[in-house]
Amino acid sequence: MSDDLVISECFARDGLQNEPDFLATQTKVDLLDRFSAIGFPRVEATSYSNPKAVPQFADATEVLRGMTRREGAFYKATCANLRAVERANADHDAGRGANEISLLASASEAHSQKNLRSSKAEQWQRIADMAKAAGGRYRIIGSLSVVFGCPFETYVDPGVVAEDCARFLDLGVRHVSLGDTTGLATPQSVKSLWRRLETELPDLTLIAHFHDSRGSGLANCVAALEAGCCWFDSSIGGVGGHPSKIKYGGGFTGNVATEDLVNLFEAMGVDTGLDLDALMTTVEFCEKVLGRPLYGRTARTGLSPLIKEKTYA
Amino acid sequence: MSDDLVISECFARDGLQNEPDFLATQTKVDLLDRFSAIGFPRVEATSYSNPKAVPQFADATEVLRGMTRREGAFYKATCANLRAVERANADHDAGRGANEISLLASASEAHSQKNLRSSKAEQWQRIADMAKAAGGRYRIIGSLSVVFGCPFETYVDPGVVAEDCARFLDLGVRHVSLGDTTGLATPQSVKSLWRRLETELPDLTLIAHFHDSRGSGLANCVAALEAGCCWFDSSIGGVGGHPSKIKYGGGFTGNVATEDLVNLFEAMGVDTGLDLDALMTTVEFCEKVLGRPLYGRTARTGLSPLIKEKTYA
Numbered sequence: 055m056s057d058d059l060v061i062s063e064c065f066a067r068d069g070l071q072n073e074p075d076f077l078a079t080q081t082k083v084d085l086l087d088r089f090s091a092i093g094f095p096r097v098e099a100t101s102y103s104n105p106k107a108v109p110q111f112a113d114a115t116e117v118l119r120g121m122t123r124r125e126g127a128f129y130k131a132t133c134a135n136l137r138a139v140e141r142a143n144a145d146h147d148a149g150r151g152a153n154e155i156s157l158l159a160s161a162s163e164a165h166s167q168k169n170l171r172s173s174k175a176e177q178w179q180r181i182a183d184m185a186k187a188a189g190g191r192y193r194i195i196g197s198l199s200v201v202f203g204c205p206f207e208t209y210v211d212p213g214v215v216a217e218d219c220a221r222f223l224d225l226g227v228r229h230v231s232l233g234d235t236t237g238l239a240t241p242q243s244v245k246s247l248w249r250r251l252e253t254e255l256p257d258l259t260l261i262a263h264f265h266d267s268r269g270s271g272l273a274n275c276v277a278a279l280e281a282g283c284c285w286f287d288s289s290i291g292g293v294g295g296h297p298s299k300i301k302y303g304g305g306f307t308g309n310v311a312t313e314d315l316v317n318l319f320e321a322m323g324v325d326t327g328l329d330l331d332a333l334m335t336t337v338e339f340c341e342k343v344l345g346r347p348l349y350g351r352t353a354r355t356g357l358s359p360l361i362k363e364k365t366y367a
Numbered sequence: 368m369s370d371d372l373v374i375s376e377c378f379a380r381d382g383l384q385n386e387p388d389f390l391a392t393q394t395k396v397d398l399l400d401r402f403s404a405i406g407f408p409r410v411e412a413t414s415y416s417n418p419k420a421v422p423q424f425a426d427a428t429e430v431l432r433g434m435t436r437r438e439g440a441f442y443k444a445t446c447a448n449l450r451a452v453e454r455a456n457a458d459h460d461a462g463r464g465a466n467e468i469s470l471l472a473s474a475s476e477a478h479s480q481k482n483l484r485s486s487k488a489e490q491w492q493r494i495a496d497m498a499k500a501a502g503g504r505y506r507i508i509g510s511l512s513v514v515f516g517c518p519f520e521t522y523v524d525p526g527v528v529a530e531d532c533a534r535f536l537d538l539g540v541r542h543v544s545l546g547d548t549t550g551l552a553t554p555q556s557v558k559s560l561w562r563r564l565e566t567e568l569p570d571l572t573l574i575a576h577f578h579d580s581r582g583s584g585l586a587n588c589v590a591a592l593e594a595g596c597c598w599f600d601s602s603i604g605g606v607g608g609h610p611s612k613i614k615y616g617g618g619f620t621g622n623v624a625t626e627d628l629v630n631l632f633e634a635m636g637v638d639t640g641l642d643l644d645a646l647m648t649t650v651e652f653c654e655k656v657l658g659r660p661l662y663g664r665t666a667r668t669g670l671s672p673l674i675k676e677k678t679y680a
Contacts, residue, residue, distance in 0.1 A: 269630075272582055
């Protein structure tokens with residue numbers, strides 16, 4: 055399992071998305087270079103959002119141009135609409151773009167309406183248009199929200215999630231991130247869904263994208279790991295979630311903290327393939343960049359001494 | 368399983384132990400009355416520590432005298448030495464004492480020396496003396512520290528833990544709390560130890576007492592639950608840990624947050640038997656009492672809406 059573990063560092067996109075102050079482009083580049091040096095096989099680099107809607111990512115092109123790339127790693131840019139894919143294509147075709155993009159859908163109708171301002175049917179038409187426009191340039195990630203429960207509709211039928219995943223697959227999208235957008239997943243619902251989707255859609259690679267809104271993010275990651283999941287999204291310091299403009303009834307919505315996830319997996323004997331010392335100094339750097347202590351416990355306490363002694367069961 | 372779940376609220380003792388400011392006795396009584404009203408079957412009420420060493424608990428007798436008791440519930444006082452047991456006995460025999468006490472040991476020699484200022488051998492002699500002095504008045508909890516790893520010795524042999532548990536049992540102590548003092552347990556080491564002890568010492572009731580020092584507390588509670596554990600220690604707001612005077616290399620050392628534990632278990636369909644609305648208002652009360660936001664995520668976000676809809680798998 056260890057050779058296959060793929061942790062994606064989401065700090066620079068999902069993490070920064072909520073930050074009110076624009077972070078200097080060079081700082082973003084420094085962050086991404088550190089993430090590459092740590093050895094992350096996937097990095098969320100930026101978003102081709104409308105700069106008027108999300109000024110933080112107005113420098114998407116410059117960030118992708120400025121950063122150093124590690125061979126074999128994937129650098130993702132989020133694409134919210136067709137215009138975003140066209141911008142991604144221009145940067146890609148100029149030789150300095152992303153090599154991974156994500157296309158967003160919601161598992162519930164209400165969340166699609168509120169978050170994407172379109173019905174699910176409309177959004178799936180857009181996704182088809184975007185996938186076509188991408189023209190085989192990228193590894194495309196289907197990013198599905200509210201998979202384990204919706205703040206507006208509460209229960210989300212796993213059968214609907216399976217249909218949405220099948221739609222992605224029909225469009226040639228072979229990687230789907232299953233988003234627990236407001237922290238409603240449980241170890242049971244995670245294992246149950248993983249097993250169902252691996253049976254029904256064996257060609258799909260599933261990505262655990264769990265928010266820690268109710269403190270259960272890491273427990274759900276362990277459940278996913280036990281169900282065979284090897285792909286995880288997390289963010290240094292546990293920052294991120296959703297743009298503050300979109301209200302889900304408030305509350306804490308950060309991602310699983312990378313340092314806590316990596317500490318636990320390594321303590322379990324699961325090799326993450328990452329440079330742990332470089333990770334911990336980068337955690338400090340991220341806190342310095344945002345000017346405040348973040349949410350990771352391991353940032354305060356340090357890595358488990360059991361990791362170096364390899365004494366796990 | 369649901370009928371048997373026993374969650375102990377540790378805020379008033381383990382939680383307050385690190386608070387530098389003395390909390391008014393009446394406030395402590397108000398807290399304990401709220402914990403009783405929520406329905407906790409066990410409550411850590413206070414500690415018979417030396418008032419000079421831990422001024423926070425100088426009012427142990429008054430707190431126990433002032434609080435309302437729920438029938439069938441256990442109210443614990445921590446006893447660090449023989450003098451503490453004698454004080455507990457005096458209050459008990461006057462009809463207003465604790466009906467549960469805890470006696471502390473460390474699984475590692477180095478932690479025993481640093482935390483208890485005595486060798487393990489010396490401490491076990493003291494425990495024997497204390498258990499004898501208790502004279503059958505209480506349900507005694509054996510409280511074992513650094514069970515899953517030690518900040519000074521790193522690896523702790525599960526065989527040594529099993530020996531320590533057997534010593535408790537030999538002294539008539541049938542409940543042992545397995546403390547992950549600095550957050551070094553993993554779901555694997557938890558399950559492995561639970562299975563071993565349930566096989567070797569089937570008469571013992573095991574209590575999961577996990578600190579969230581590295582963010583893995585809830586994941587480890589789920590592992591314990593899956594291994595058959597029904598007894599859990601947690602603290603509202605995730606406060607607590609160890610007296611700040613004893614340095615373990617610093618870091619975050621709080622308990623698992625009760626609101627996050629209860630939210631996840633209830634979302635999994637595990638009935639905690641607690642009044643969830645009363646719990647959430649008491650979480651607010653605890654934050655008001657300490658004058659700061661605490662560490663529970665659910666305090667910020669609210670209980671999962673899936674709990675009321677009973678839609679868990």
